[in-house]
Amino acid sequence: MIGKTHLSLLALSSCLLATPVLAQSVNLYTTREPALLNPVLESFTKDTGIKVNAVFLKDGLQERIRAEGANSPADLMLLVDVGEINAAVAAGITQPIRSETVDKVVPAQLRPDNNWVALTQRARIVIASKERVAQDAITYEELAEPKWKGKFCIRSGQHPYNNAFFAAYLAHNGEAKAESYIKALRGNAARKPGGGDRDVARDIQSGLCDVAIINTYYIGLMSQAKNEQKGWFDAIKPLRTSFAGGGTHVNVSAVALARNAPNKDNAVKLVDYMLGEKAQAVYANGNFEYPVNAAVKDSAAVQLLGPVTPDSLSLSEVARHRKPAADLVDKAGFDS
Amino acid sequence: MLGAALILLPLAALVGSALSLRQAAEIWPHLAAHVLPTALIQTGLLLAGVGALSAAIGVGAAWLVTQSEFPGRGALEWLLALPLALPTYITAYIYVEFMGFNGPLQGALRAATGWRSLREYWFPEPRSLPGAIVIMALVLYPYVYLSVRALFVVQSAAIIDAARTLGAGRGRLFRHVGLPLARPALAAGLILVLLETLNDIGASEYLGIRTLTLSIYTTWLNRGSLAGASQIACVMLLLVFALLLGEARLRERRGFAISAQPGRIAARRRLGRGAGMLAALACLLPVLLGAVLPVGFLIAETLRLQRLAGLDPALLGQLGNALLLAMAASLIVLALGFGIAAAARRGQERFLRLLARFAGLGYAVPGTVLALGVLIPVAAIDNLVADTLRRWFGREVGLVLIGSGAALLVAYAARFLAIGINGIESGLARIPRRVDDAARSLGAGGGVLLRQFYWPLARPAIATAGLLVFVDVLKELPATLLLRPLGVETLATTVYGHASRGVFEEGAPAALLIVLAGLVPALILARIRPAQKEP
Structure with missing residues (x-):
């Protein structure tokens, strides 16, 4: 009976084996629903040739990355609540994002020590x-x-x-x-x-x-x-x-770079891309959020609700x- | 031993994390003063309500369809199993829509009366404790129905006929013969109902019930205290432990074995016209409310979506993943369950018998907590393997168990092993001990006993358990969400994705596929009869 179990485990392993991690890919763990991200991720892949493997998680994202440890495939985490993000930083599963684009585009209070970087705000x-x-x-x-x-x-x-x-x-x-x-x-x-x-x-x-x-x-x-x-x-x-x-x-949706990110360069490229005007407009407007890139004027949220003054x-x-x-x-x- | 490891691994991880942090000690006074009293009361009321209502519907319907003949009986006999194919959280969402202000009921009421706002009239609110009790019982009663019906079908016609000959009326027959006979099956079904109610998170959170499971989540997520959460989970397990102990006692005190050859099935009594219509209505009601209405809603939403935007072709892949996982998990659970149940029956090892009793613990732990319990040790093994292969062979394999979905199967097995063991045990319990003794005295070894006697005689029970696991894995959400490999979506995770954006309707096609995929086994389940063996 035990032999049988092993067999079925093995059979399933070979069937389910996830796409092998290609050189040109980036792995994204997200608590935001993929349907809201897909338009941006797809255009990123089209423009750069880098494939994005996204896994939508909810409770336990942080625990999963921590347990996966040094061999975790996670490159980026995208989280939708500042509490979640701070908890991830406190758990030691992130590393600062070094990027000129980030420093230029995102106001300092929306990227504390670059441990995380806000993409959008909502009120x-x-x-x-x-x-x-x-x-x-x-x-x-x-x-x-x-x-x-x-x-x-x-x-x-x-x-x-x-x-x-x-x-x-x-x-x-x-x-x-x-x-x-x-x-x-x-x-x-x-x-x-x-x-x-x-x-x-x-x-x-x-x-x-x-x-x-x-x-x-x-x-x-x-x-x-x-x-x-x-x-x-x-x-x-x-x-x-x-x-x-x-x-x-206000609260934010934000990204953090995983401490053991195997595709770090691609991950930073994705962050830069998501902060660009084009992606910001698509991502923020698709979900009626306020973009962090000030160059994006007249977002859908502003049109509908008027401008907001964050606390x-x-x-x-x-x-x-x-x-x-x-x-x-x-x-x-x-x-x- | 593998089975033991499966049950014990997540539990050990749970206890480990409950003990590991000192910070947890600080939050107990707060939990004890402000969280646990409400949580315990609400959980208790919910369990009592769902248990009582499921038992009433399940036993009542099982008795009617097995003992009497009325219009539509044949169809109702299998239709009554259908609600099982629906995940509780989906039914909850649908009822909130259906009974809501814009739902058809309130709409019709306003149209008929000219009322305009909820301030002018009162309407039952599904987002309440009574609402939650009714909704959960409507989904879960088939556990009781299936298990009790299987017993009523096979119980010796002789007993019933004897009672009838002695002049027992239908009421007395039910009270003095039916109910006592049904007790072990009722207990087995009821345990599953109660454990499902206890570990539920989606429906009870949506309906606003502050259960113990919910307080485990908020302690973990809002206070960042996994340790505190694990401790509440441990307290909850103690309650479950007591429950299982009680049931085991109940079962051990009496022998329930009935003849190995079911022989004649008791003739069903034809009911008069009035009574027949009443019986048909009574059996139809749970089917309508538990299956027809929610499925109708899903079909309507699916058609609407298809007209608007067309259906997502990715659904097929998600269906494939869900089916593959459900099949693999069912096979594993059956293999382990059969092994453990058979060994426990033969009393080989005290340890195994204990294990069989308490496999239910895995079922009672909230899904995400169990998944964390699997994640931590499995990830440790994965890292060990990855590091070793890198050092010795210079090969990069990544995380093998998590990346392949094997970790997810471990979680399913730990969670649903109870269904396998309980189901198969109750199947084996029908085989009288003298069969074992006779076989042994003829020199048959354990293997022969297993192949020649246990397997054929318990086959219906094994199939039932397998199908139940299959349906449950299709519906399972928390462990699937946390442990699935990168890039793998199932139907349940898709539904959840839409629901968490607040557009549950867009998940309707995936939800409908879960129901359809679960429908097939539910139908087969209802048709399973004990093998009629040649005498």
Whole structure:
């Protein structure tokens, strides 16, 4: 019986054996869904002849690269949340990206020590019912006011997007204020926090709530939808959102170079390529994000939502407050 | 021994990581005060609800289709297995759409009443504990149904006929004969239902239930504490351990062996018209809600996508990968399961019997945690091999086990071995001990016993277990996502990719293919009958 097992293992090995790592290739581990990357990756391959092998992972990307160790095929990791990125750097699985293009194109605060390099930014803002809400601007602090009681919707407080948002709030206002803020938000919630970001738009359309928190690119994607989601989009309007006396909470999608990258040169070439005007326009517009390359004007996101002023708080500072923010969310019973 | 290694390897890695870090100690007061109480209560309620509802549907339907004759019975008998082909998270997504504000039900309600917004009326919300219970039970009840039905089909007609002769009515027959007879099969099916519920992440997260599994994830990801997460997982395993121990006790206290030759199958009683319609309706309802409605939704979305953009040709490759992995994993699990179950029956080694009892542990660990448990030791072996070959032969082979998909198969085997062992064991349990004794007294060795008696007599059970594993691997997501080689996509990972962009509908064709690929085995499953051997 054991012999049989070995046989089937071997047979499968030979069938499944992944494409051998060619000299001209680069291996990308990504937590962003490949459908959003493919247009850029395909044009990169067309322009340079370098093949991109992308594997879409979610939880455990960092652990996989760490376990694969010195022989890991990973060259680049593309991550969609600053917490994930900082954790990867802290885990020692990255190395700085040395590239003139990066230094020239990306503002320093979006590439701390070049350990990671942001590709796009997105904002986490408030949307409101077109019908039932008159105001066009709001502060995050306002959401905790009693006038929104039973009218506010949000996804789980432990989701990385909200975790980063609460971390930013905590970094701005300190623990005591953040705790009462999180409790007050929960008190205002029309339903138990849950579902996805788009669900809050549906809940506004259905009349369940009047205001909700959402990532900007979902608004863009819903505006293009050819199904009922278009109806959700039509029911909402984005509000100009900021911290009182600050800017809008933003997060990034970013790349980091794997410490043991076997195709380091190709990896850097891909990073440079993704920062170019052409790729930035394709990648950022495809997903309604704000490009980091300032030369790309009038992105789809700006056209739809207007320009955004990112909060002055550094993303690394936000990432440092993630753990205590997660604790506060538990303490407030936010998700129960 | 390979089987033992498979079960123990990820568990050892789990315990190892639970012990390895001191930081974990700091978060326990917080977890104990704010996370675990809610998680334990919600998990407990979810388990109780899903268990009770699955048992009710599964046993009820199995009794009806095996004991009585009513319109549509033949078709319903196999249709009842269908919901199993759907991954729980897909059914959950579909119900949120279907019952949602823009879904057909609320749409019709508003059209009929003139109401415009949810503030004017109340509508059941699938994103709730009761919603989660119903949705998960609708997907998982076939585990109970299949296992109990198989038992009702083969149980000696003599017992039932005797009870009937003694004047037992249908109700008494069910309570005093059917239920007690069904107990071991019910327990076997129910264990699978409960373990699936316990390790689920996709559906319960989407429906907003704060389960233990979810708190393992948030502890790991938001607090960056894999150690803390492993510790919660260990606590959870203790609960499962207690559950399995209880079931084992229950099974060992009574002998359940029935004749090796099933002989006559009890005649089904024809129901009157009213009762017949009721019975048909009762069996139709879980099929409609668990299979027809979600599959209909997937078909509609697939057709819509095809009209809009055409279907992605890559789907075929993904289907191929999924089928290949599912087949390989089923074969491995069957080989190991048969070996362990047969050895455990013959009582060769206490160790093996223990192992057979607790293989369920692999099934109970949340998928990603189990995958991490496989990843770490397997990657270590891979690196050793790669470094050695480089040093001695100057050859670059890369990571052989991970790169070939073998690591993924190890994870599948560790996860689903329980299905193999439990299923095959319950098949072997039908063979009376005297068969073993007689064979041995005639001088037959272990090999002969295995080939000539266990294999043919337990073949239906083995096939059932194999098909269950096949369907489960097709649906499996977390381990597939984490351990698949570069450039390999399966149907499940494709569905997940779309869902995590918030456009679940675009994954409909891949989801439909999972269902179709799982449908074939589900149909075969329902048709499997014990081999009618010549006397």
